[in-house]
Amino acid sequence: MRILLIEDDKVLGMAVRDQIAADGHSLDWVERLDEARAALNGAGFDLVLLDLMLPDGLGVPFLKALRQRGDVTPVIILTALDQLSDRLEGLNAGADDYMVKPFDLEELSARIGSVARRYSGNPNPLVTHGDIEVDLAARRITKGQREVSLTAREWAMFEAFLNRPGQLLSKAQLEDKLYEFGSEVESNTIEAHVSRLRKKLGQNVIKTERGMGYRLGPA
Amino acid sequence: MRILLIEDDKVLGMAVRDQIAADGHSLDWVERLDEARAALNGAGFDLVLLDLMLPDGLGVPFLKALRQRGDVTPVIILTALDQLSDRLEGLNAGADDYMVKPFDLEELSARIGSVARRYSGNPNPLVTHGDIEVDLAARRITKGQREVSLTAREWAMFEAFLNRPGQLLSKAQLEDKLYEFGSEVESNTIEAHVSRLRKKLGQNVIKTERGMGYRLGPA
DNA sequence: ATGGCTTTGTCAGCTTCTTGTCAGGGGCCT
DNA sequence: AGGCCCCTGACAAGAAGCTGACAAAGCCAT
Numbered sequence: 001m002r003i004l005l006i007e008d009d010k011v012l013g014m015a016v017r018d019q020i021a022a023d024g025h026s027l028d029w030v031e032r033l034d035e036a037r038a039a040l041n042g043a044g045f046d047l048v049l050l051d052l053m054l055p056d057g058l059g060v061p062f063l064k065a066l067r068q069r070g071d072v073t074p075v076i077i078l079t080a081l082d083q084l085s086d087r088l089e090g091l092n093a094g095a096d097d098y099m100v101k102p103f104d105l106e107e108l109s110a111r112i113g114s115v116a117r118r119y120s121g122n123p124n125p126l127v128t129h130g131d132i133e134v135d136l137a138a139r140r141i142t143k144g145q146r147e148v149s150l151t152a153r154e155w156a157m158f159e160a161f162l163n164r165p166g167q168l169l170s171k172a173q174l175e176d177k178l179y180e181f182g183s184e185v186e187s188n189t190i191e192a193h194v195s196r197l198r199k200k201l202g203q204n205v206i207k208t209e210r211g212m213g214y215r216l217g218p219a
Numbered sequence: 220m221r222i223l224l225i226e227d228d229k230v231l232g233m234a235v236r237d238q239i240a241a242d243g244h245s246l247d248w249v250e251r252l253d254e255a256r257a258a259l260n261g262a263g264f265d266l267v268l269l270d271l272m273l274p275d276g277l278g279v280p281f282l283k284a285l286r287q288r289g290d291v292t293p294v295i296i297l298t299a300l301d302q303l304s305d306r307l308e309g310l311n312a313g314a315d316d317y318m319v320k321p322f323d324l325e326e327l328s329a330r331i332g333s334v335a336r337r338y339s340g341n342p343n344p345l346v347t348h349g350d351i352e353v354d355l356a357a358r359r360i361t362k363g364q365r366e367v368s369l370t371a372r373e374w375a376m377f378e379a380f381l382n383r384p385g386q387l388l389s390k391a392q393l394e395d396k397l398y399e400f401g402s403e404v405e406s407n408t409i410e411a412h413v414s415r416l417r418k419k420l421g422q423n424v425i426k427t428e429r430g431m432g433y434r435l436g437p438a
Numbered sequence: 439a440t441g442g443c444t445t446t447g448t449c450a451g452c453t454t455c456t457t458g459t460c461a462g463g464g465g466c467c468t
Numbered sequence: 469a470g471g472c473c474c475c476t477g478a479c480a481a482g483a484a485g486c487t488g489a490c491a492a493a494g495c496c497a498t
Binding site: 407410411413414415417418427429430 | 483484485486487488
């Protein structure tokens, strides 16, 4: 899980960083709101930890602006303020949770887990192969930056290769993957599909082993 | 905020009471519908938490009667029932939200906050997708400047897409979301609903992946 | 209950896309 | 050279999907 920490207190930040690392998440740490804006504009984070008092502004207006822009990344507020009004203000601004300093790092872990579970619309694990990125769960493929769309048969075939990276697959084996038992294919269907896959994904993705079959080429 | 809890399970009730107290709200707790009626006749509550199975009756007729009388107090249903039909019935009866036991108390807090926000004039966080704005909490959608109203099934389907943006959803998966297990749909129901959604939200919102399913298209 | 309105599952006819097949061409090995 | 295997553009048949229409069921207000 990718987490963005917006916090100017070095001591607290380091503690949070270590805890998050221990939980197996990856952390980006910025100390100012303008850095945070830049970071959020780029790739999608799964969670934001937001301090409310920062050198270049307050967290609540920042969060409001974020939501205004349609960003729904879960946000947990970290703050020394403990007034109820502050708490409501934070949640009203669109925060998902609220932690008062000094807080227990174990508790932070628990809440991160809870938020993560609640918003399980996170990016799925990606399989990468050269410049090709595959999201198996979502059935999405990108080559370079461009989205590639595969048909059902193409996907089935590519999946077969991904499941056995580098391993040789005979045409017979591929046929078994693509078709029900018994449905005889009597021509060069497999070859045709390989050709179509190569056209979409690149010529060197699938390697021909003459007389034997195909294999996923090295990245 | 004044909250009325109608719940006969002592253990759950105490847990909810503590959570609500921790959130700084005030709570009245009754265990029967007739007590609830008495309580609601008096001063105005800001929110009602309603169990569906109570010693002296069911929650849904109670809620219907309440709405019939013109009472618009927000109601969140708490129940062990998880059938889609129950869910639809509850929302149709006039509930604002619905939580299935056993639920996370943190989540209860969040939903209480959300309902409170909805009725306090503060906007909820919006999910935007192209020119479509979705207020998940309030179940409202606008396209361009125009308000779009979805039916129950349409909403269920669109929600499924929003929860997994960009991910491929097979027709079987969508059926699972829209219908209870076992209820066989033997025709192109899903296609028909997709068509209706597209008509309301725009043709490019839901993308067809022939032979595989549908996905929420890029904004 | 009663009548009107909405929702929704189903169907039929039509459109669109996939995909198995083929044919012609090219490369590799003996 | 010859034989074998493989590649790929083209194409047609059929599968999959779309959508307007309709009817049954549900919902609401009277």
